[in-house]
Amino acid sequence: MATKLKSGQIAKVSGQYGLLGPRGGDTGKEVTVTKGEPLPPTPKPGMSFTLNDKTKH
Template identity: 50%
Template sequence: MAKKLTPGTPAPESGQYKVPGSKTEVTAVKGKPLPPTPKAGQGYKLVDPTKHKPKGK
């Protein structure tokens, strides 16, 4: 299982991140900080990574 990412942590990859046990889902960009969670002590888990097409193909 992937480790829980805390708010303010730079997203390791672009995609949809979910707060486990809630309906909260956010879109994050690789390298940008994850937003605050609804409640203290919560974190994010990557649920749907972005699928990139290589440039020039």
């Protein structure tokens, strides 16, 4: 199972992070976050992110 990350947590790797609904379901939306940057706010409380695809070097 993939690790759930909360809004505001610092990204440990650059990549595409998928937005998960409050119950953990995939919303079909992704955000790009650079290593060392915080994950953006979620549209609704209880939502989280999971790393879908690391950026290629």
